[in-house]
Amino acid sequence: MISLKKYLDSASDGAAQQGGPDSPREKALANLLALAVAAYRSALREMGACSIDACPALGQGLKKSLGKLEEKLSTDIRSETLEASQTGAQGQLQDWGRRTAAHYRQKTAEVKDLLIVMARTAESVGERDQRCAGQLNEVTSRLQNIASLDDLTQIRASIERSAADLKSSVERMADEGKKAIADLRAEVSSYQVKLEEAEELASRDALTGLRNRFWAEDQIERHIAEGGPLSVAIIDIDDFKRVNDEQGHLVGDELLQQFAAELKSASRSTDVIGRWGGDEFILVLECKAAEAEAQIDRLRAWVCGTYAVQSRNGPLKLKMEASIGLAEYQPGESMKELLARADTAMYERKAASRVPGSVPKR
Secondary structure, three states: OHHHHHHHHHHHHHHHHOOOOOOHHHHHHHHHHHHHHHHHHHHHHHHHHHHHHHOHHHHHHHHHHHHHHHHHHOOOOOHHHHHHHHHHHHHHHHHHHHHHHHHHHHHHHHHHHHHHHHHHHHHHHHHHHHHHHHHHHHHHHHHHHHOOOOOHHHHHHHHHHHHHHHHHHHHHHHHHHHHHHHHHHHHHHHHHHHHHHHHHHHOEOOOOOOEOHHHHHHHHHHHHHHOOOOEEEEEEEOOHHHHHHHHOHHHHHHHHHHHHHHHHHHOOOOOEEEEEEOOEEEEEEOOOHHHHHHHHHHHHHHHOEEEEEEEOOEEEEEEEOEEEEEEEOOOOOOHHHHHHHHHHHHHHHHHHHOOOOOOOOO
């Protein structure tokens, strides 16, 4: 990614120094850049596809995230876009790697525990069956010996004793069988809870604790399928890269965590708030644009302002602003089209905020 950015920067400098973009050198550089970008886009697609093979439970989310980055590069290969793509891809891969490792560690432990439970259950059933088989064999031998008895009283006593032992053995088998089934049901219920916890973990962003992009997209698809009012907002922290560059990624991570906590506090219980990737967040609102705009204005006033973080040089206060793009779902529109409109609105607000006196579009 650094090389691609250098190509773009050198292309801009070269055009000014060597006769413009139509010179042979610039044409060759442009062709080389196009090939490099195409190779990078292909790598993003392949990484997404391979992630599903590596971890089906979590790979789809990474594939979608990398697909968004790849798609953006198909129409925009500016230096800023490539740099944002690099940061986004690194963040997505790191997050996916951590969650995948945790996912497989948990699954391995659960499978191991479940196998141990099954082995112990089988062992206890085997021991029970051996005890009951011994008792039944003893009863059978006693009944066979009745044939050699001549005294009717002894025959009757032997039969009564054998019947009582047989009844006791059958009842014990039934009781022990019920206990074994109850124990196994309890273990299965426990693993069901663990599975639900694992699914919950997989739907969360590791850094902020908010819902992740994959889960948010599922919610949008569900809302579209069910019908009803729906609006989506993309939230981007302004100049966040400067914080990472000047203060380091640990400060940047702490700022993201605080910002996410404020977003959650300012959101309503019916709103879905998630981390979209990097320094971008997504808000899914079950309402029309007018109500959504009022909520966005309230949210912007709440989350924008001064944040106190701990830097390597001590306590530090950073004033943070955010650009928010809002789009209301239109009938017949796909999720991709809805998100694209929200993303465009966010970039328009970001560009307008850099021009003094301008009024950002809604």
